[in-house]
Amino acid sequence: MGALKHLLDFTGWEASQVEDLFETAKLMQEVLERPVKKVPALQGFTVATVFFEPSTRTKISFELAARRMSADVVSFSPGGSSLKKGESYKDTLLTLEAMKVDAYVIRTDAAGVPYQATRWVKGVVINAGDGRRAHPTQALLDAFTLTEALGGLEGKKIAIVGDILHSRVARSDAELFSLLGAEVWAAGPATLLPQTLPGARLTTSLKEALSDADAVIALRLQRERMEAGILPSIPEYVAGYQITPERLAWAKPQAPLLHPGPMNRDVEVDGRLADSENSLVTRQVANGVAVRMAVLYHLLVGRNR
Amino acid sequence: MKRLIKNATLVDARGNHGKADVLIGEGRILSLSGGDADEAIEADGLMLAPGFFDPHAHLREPGQEVKEDLESGLKAAAKGGYTGVVAMPNTTPPIDTPEAVQALYKRARAIPGARLYVSAALTQGQEGARLTEAGLLKAAGAVLLTDDGHTNEDGGLLALGLRYAASYGLPVAVHAENAGLRRNGVMNEGPVSERLGLPGNPAVAETARIARDLEILRYVQQALEPTGHTPRLHVQHLSTARGLELIRAAKADGLPVTTEVTPHHLTLTDAVLEGMDPIYKVAPPLRTQADVEALIQGLEDGTIDGIGTDHAPHTLAEKEQDLLRAPFGIPNLEVAFPLLFTELVLKRGLKLEVLIARFTDGPRRALGLEPIHLEEGAPADLVLFAPNAERPVDPAHFVSKAKFSPWSGWKLAGWPVATLVEGQVVWRAEA
Ligand SMILES: [Zn+2]
Numbered sequence: 001m002g003a004l005k006h007l008l009d010f011t012g013w014e015a016s017q018v019e020d021l022f023e024t025a026k027l028m029q030e031v032l033e034r035p036v037k038k039v040p041a042l043q044g045f046t047v048a049t050v051f052f053e054p055s056t057r058t059k060i061s062f063e064l065a066a067r068r069m070s071a072d073v074v075s076f077s078p079g080g081s082s083l084k085k086g087e088s089y090k091d092t093l094l095t096l097e098a099m100k101v102d103a104y105v106i107r108t109d110a111a112g113v114p115y116q117a118t119r120w121v122k123g124v125v126i127n128a129g130d131g132r133r134a135h136p137t138q139a140l141l142d143a144f145t146l147t148e149a150l151g152g153l154e155g156k157k158i159a160i161v162g163d164i165l166h167s168r169v170a171r172s173d174a175e176l177f178s179l180l181g182a183e184v185w186a187a188g189p190a191t192l193l194p195q196t197l198p199g200a201r202l203t204t205s206l207k208e209a210l211s212d213a214d215a216v217i218a219l220r221l222q223r224e225r226m227e228a229g230i231l232p233s234i235p236e237y238v239a240g241y242q243i244t245p246e247r248l249a250w251a252k253p254q255a256p257l258l259h260p261g262p263m264n265r266d267v268e269v270d271g272r273l274a275d276s277e278n279s280l281v282t283r284q285v286a287n288g289v290a291v292r293m294a295v296l297y298h299l300l301v302g303r304n305r
Numbered sequence: 306m307k308r309l310i311k312n313a314t315l316v317d318a319r320g321n322h323g324k325a326d327v328l329i330g331e332g333r334i335l336s337l338s339g340g341d342a343d344e345a346i347e348a349d350g351l352m353l354a355p356g357f358f359d360p361h362a363h364l365r366e367p368g369q370e371v372k373e374d375l376e377s378g379l380k381a382a383a384k385g386g387y388t389g390v391v392a393m394p395n396t397t398p399p400i401d402t403p404e405a406v407q408a409l410y411k412r413a414r415a416i417p418g419a420r421l422y423v424s425a426a427l428t429q430g431q432e433g434a435r436l437t438e439a440g441l442l443k444a445a446g447a448v449l450l451t452d453d454g455h456t457n458e459d460g461g462l463l464a465l466g467l468r469y470a471a472s473y474g475l476p477v478a479v480h481a482e483n484a485g486l487r488r489n490g491v492m493n494e495g496p497v498s499e500r501l502g503l504p505g506n507p508a509v510a511e512t513a514r515i516a517r518d519l520e521i522l523r524y525v526q527q528a529l530e531p532t533g534h535t536p537r538l539h540v541q542h543l544s545t546a547r548g549l550e551l552i553r554a555a556k557a558d559g560l561p562v563t564t565e566v567t568p569h570h571l572t573l574t575d576a577v578l579e580g581m582d583p584i585y586k587v588a589p590p591l592r593t594q595a596d597v598e599a600l601i602q603g604l605e606d607g608t609i610d611g612i613g614t615d616h617a618p619h620t621l622a623e624k625e626q627d628l629l630r631a632p633f634g635i636p637n638l639e640v641a642f643p644l645l646f647t648e649l650v651l652k653r654g655l656k657l658e659v660l661i662a663r664f665t666d667g668p669r670r671a672l673g674l675e676p677i678h679l680e681e682g683a684p685a686d687l688v689l690f691a692p693n694a695e696r697p698v699d700p701a702h703f704v705s706k707a708k709f710s711p712w713s714g715w716k717l718a719g720w721p722v723a724t725l726v727e728g729q730v731v732w733r734a735e736a
Pocket of ligand 1: 453454480541542588589
């Protein structure tokens with residue numbers, strides 16, 4: 001397999017590369033089970049988390065991943081305000097570049113910024129979520145978690161439910177799961193569906209998406225959608241698309257339920273399910289660190305080999 | 306002083322007229338068969354055409370001189386072969402008073418470049434609430450009223466504006482986009498926008514607005530009939546195949562509507578956004594190949610009256626933001642003609658005189674100005690261009706302050722070599 005220079009999305013990826021990465025993630029899981037959860041793999045490397053859009057969970061997950069491999073971590077979180085003051089993405093990244101950063105973990109509300117960043121900096125760029133476009137490490141940790149639960153994704157039916165249109169998770173999940181041989185269904189209210197979603201079939205029927213599904217992923221619903229008039233109300237959404245125990249029964253028995261978090265309890269998912277044994281939500285969070293360790297390792301060490 | 310342009314091949318909207326020695330003086334063409342001159346310009350291998358006329362450019366003065374100003378803009382236009390440019394009024398503040406119009410003309414008089422034509426806002430402050438003073442603006446020299454840059458939604462106000470402007474003989478130009486349908490779209494809505502997760506601007510945002518405005522035009526035309534006035538509607542920067550169909554049908558119906566298309570909507574599609582470079586972010590957005598094909602057809606058959614550059618300069622720093630925040634717009638005055646000469650005439654076989662017509666007669670007529678043809682007595686607003694010499698686009702050498710281009714590196718022929726306004730050389734390529 002050709003070495004990857006950056007992780008922006010899954011364009012050009014092959015299934016074998018994902019499998020390699022998962023092998024490394026398994027090793028990292030072992031590291032995380034040890035009393036001293038630290039290895040020297042990235043000693044001497046500096047990783048910058050550059051979060052133009054706030055996201056505590058993803059940021060902590062990346063920073064832990066880097067630290068557990070002994071990388072130096074710096075973080076930059078203008079939260080948009082310094083950009084308003086006139087500093088640009090480019091200036092921010094060039095400043096970090098001047099300080100000899102090796103990897104940039106970039107999160108923005110704007111599609112394409114990590115992609116633009118590869119034109120500006122020499123270091124490795126990892127997309128930690130760009131606008132609605134892609135969130136590749138979330139998809140990797142989802143796929144890794146599902147692989148653990150289901151033994152693999154080949155031939156499995158996976159339903160993604162909710163606001164598909166505005167979801168970078170849905171885009172990256174569909175891209176990656178289909179690459180790994182899964183049949184992906186994306187279900188949601190008509191105004192929250194795109195016209196096409198590469199790798200997935202689209203439906204407004206929750207039942208069609210969930211029937212005989214091997215796993216279900218519920219997406220976070222942003223309340224701004226109501227204000228924007230894209231969705232009439234929360235109760236309307238709950239009536240049509242909330243994952244309840246009754247609806248989950250349409251899927252295969254013991255079908256796992258995932259959610260990228262943070263969850264609006266009793267909106268996307270019935271509270272009874274959120275803490276049930278179907279829920280792999282905390283497993284996703286734990287795996288997130290291992291998968292991000294594997295990503296950093298492959299991009300930083302794999303690159304120098 | 307008399308100038309002789311020797312051995313040029315003459316082409317205008319009426320066709321190719323072969324080689325001639327063109328004598329000019331007192332701002333006019335004196336003769337097409339030579340004569341005594343103080344200065345001769347050797348033009349063997351070059352083509353001579355009437356100067357290009359751009360009905361739609363953003364020259365950014367006053368208020369945004371960091372992007373462009375009258376001097377850089379009018380010089381860039383001259384370098385692109387333009388002898389006349391209509392400056393859009395969405396400046397800071399907007400051009401909405403006779404004093405503002407006069408101030409621009411006063412400034413422009415000192416600048417050797419293309420001739421400035423000022424358009425003024427249709428509504429005060431371009432806020433879409435109250436009409437501007439069409440009569441006084443016309444007296445100050447405004448040639449067009451438009452709220453370009455804004456998609457004022459009030460149909461009643463457009464009806465009043467068309468009606469009132471008609472009584473002073475002014476056309477009204479519209480940025481035809483329904484704001485509700487466009488929402489926060491930053492690129493064409495379609496498979497590419499959906500893959501990139503970028504908010505889409507659907508074709509219907511343009512077509513629904515054009516359909517509405519054409520109905521309003523029909524209504525105003527009928528209402529004005531007893532007065533003998535005719536409202537004139539100019540649809541700016543047309544981008545969709547369906548919008549073209551609507552205008553074609555309206556023209557066939559005899560409605561007094563004209564339209565323009567930009568160089569970028571004729572040569573690029575939304576697929577270029579795959580590289581996620583905000584250079585390609587424009588409003589209206591780059592559409593699909595089917596739209597491009599339809600627009601080229603419309604340009605050829607005359608449904609589209611002319612090329613409007615929608616020259617929209619920005620600083621590089623502004624364009625290096627992300628796709629959501631970067632401003633809309635492409636600077637193109639300096640490449641418009643060679644781009645379309647190469648892509649449409651050389652590569653696709655469009656007749657040269659048709660392209661020339663869309664760069665000269667069409668846009669002038671749309672604004673109610675007389676066309677310029679190469680004949681004795683005509684104003685010596687002329688361009689010489691080199692049809693055979695090919696060279697790549699290099700935005701670093703733009704006269705415009707905006708030094709970026711979607712066509713950077715494209716090899717083009719048809720570059721202007723000299724531009725004359727009223728017989729004076731306002732731009733000449735270094736030999
Ligand atoms: Zn416009």
